[in-house]
Amino acid sequence: MKRPNTHPSLIDQMLDMAATCLNAASLIVLARMRLNRKQAARVAQFAAKANDGLLTPAERAECASYAYTRVMLATLQSNGRLTLKRVQSV
DSSP states (O other): OOOOOOSOOHHHHHHHHHHHTSOHHHHHHHHHOOOOHHHHHHHHHHHHHHHTTOOOHHHHHHHHHHHHHHHHHHHHHHHHHHHHHHHHHO
């Protein structure tokens, strides 16, 4: 059986440090960040084309960059929310 990873990844550690550099107002704005309409529409286009197996190599690369950015932002938002809770509870 595979042992669960109990050590935070390097990205988690770096983003945790970045979150501590932000003030409460910045952390709130960060937590509320979402795709704008144009970006969301582009993601929907990728999804439709991917379901049909029609993504071009360039679109596949762009889609991968969206996915990478989504993971980075979600991790930063999560770390930011935890930092904000710690700051607000003090």
